[in-house]
Amino acid sequence: MPGPVSIRRYLDVNLTPERVNEIDAIFFESSNTKTFEDNAARAAFRERWLGRYLVHDPNFAFLAQAADGKVVGYLVGAIDDPAQAARFGDISYFAELAEQTKRYPAHLHVNVSPAFRNQGIGGRLMDRFVAAAKAAAAPGVHVVTSDGATNISFYNRNGFSEIARAGKSGRLVFLARSL
Ligand SMILES: CC(C)(COP(=O)(O)OP(=O)(O)OC[C@H]1O[C@@H](n2cnc3c(N)ncnc32)[C@H](O)[C@@H]1OP(=O)(O)O)[C@@H](O)C(=O)NCCC(=O)NCCS
Numbered sequence: 675m676p677g678p679v680s681i682r683r684y685l686d687v688n689l690t691p692e693r694v695n696e697i698d699a700i701f702f703e704s705s706n707t708k709t710f711e712d713n714a715a716r717a718a719f720r721e722r723w724l725g726r727y728l729v730h731d732p733n734f735a736f737l738a739q740a741a742d743g744k745v746v747g748y749l750v751g752a753i754d755d756p757a758q759a760a761r762f763g764d765i766s767y768f769a770e771l772a773e774q775t776k777r778y779p780a781h782l783h784v785n786v787s788p789a790f791r792n793q794g795i796g797g798r799l800m801d802r803f804v805a806a807a808k809a810a811a812a813p814g815v816h817v818v819t820s821d822g823a824t825n826i827s828f829y830n831r832n833g834f835s836e837i838a839r840a841g842k843s844g845r846l847v848f849l850a851r852s853l
Pocket residue numbers: 704705783784785786787790791792793794795796797798817818819825827828829831
């Protein structure tokens with residue numbers, strides 16, 4: 675049995691190369707995109723969905739750590755309206771969802787290592803992010819996922835409901851909750 679898992683602020687964790695590799699491993703394992711044209715494309719993908727949040731919004735990043743220090747899950751996010759913030763201008767669906775992001779500006783990306791799923795860790799990471807976003811006076815939070823994704827039930831259980839659709843044939847689902 676693994677020991678208890680703690681949720682820590684990213685800024686409070688001693689980020690050894692080992693810890694960074696563990697975060698990256700969870701990111702790539704959890705992503706739907708598995709193959710990249712080259713290393714530059716792989717690095718750009720990491721930057722888009724993980725790296726820039728750690729650099730620009732470290733106050734809103736949390737790590738789940740096992741008793742031996744191993745990172746077994748993470749959550750990154752931001753509270754600025756991503757349809758207005760220049761740094762998210764590369765994500766086209768935010769422009770489409772600008773009416774909704776005004777009301778629910780905070781957003782997040784959460785991933786848990788497969789062996790540690792269904793133990794409440796994702797929910798605990800979410801609670802910490804929600805508390806931090808509320809403390810920073812964000813009025814609402816959203817996530818964008820895909821139609822039929824298994825994570826929709828996780829978000830529903832955490833208080834998110836579908837507010838809008840976007841993308842080609844409405845395949846992107848905008849789920850949100852007030853704070
Ligand atoms: C989505 C994800 C982050 C959820 O993380 P998690 O740690 O498994 O989340 P939780 O354990 O809090 O909740 C998952 C399920 O476990 C159940 N659960 C929660 N605590 C539990 C416990 N102590 N014992 C047993 N089951 C539990 C919940 O009922 C929940 O069920 P639901 O998904 O049907 O609502 C994780 O599954 C994951 O990384 N998935 C792949 C990547 C992904 O989809 N990320 C989101 C990108 S948009």
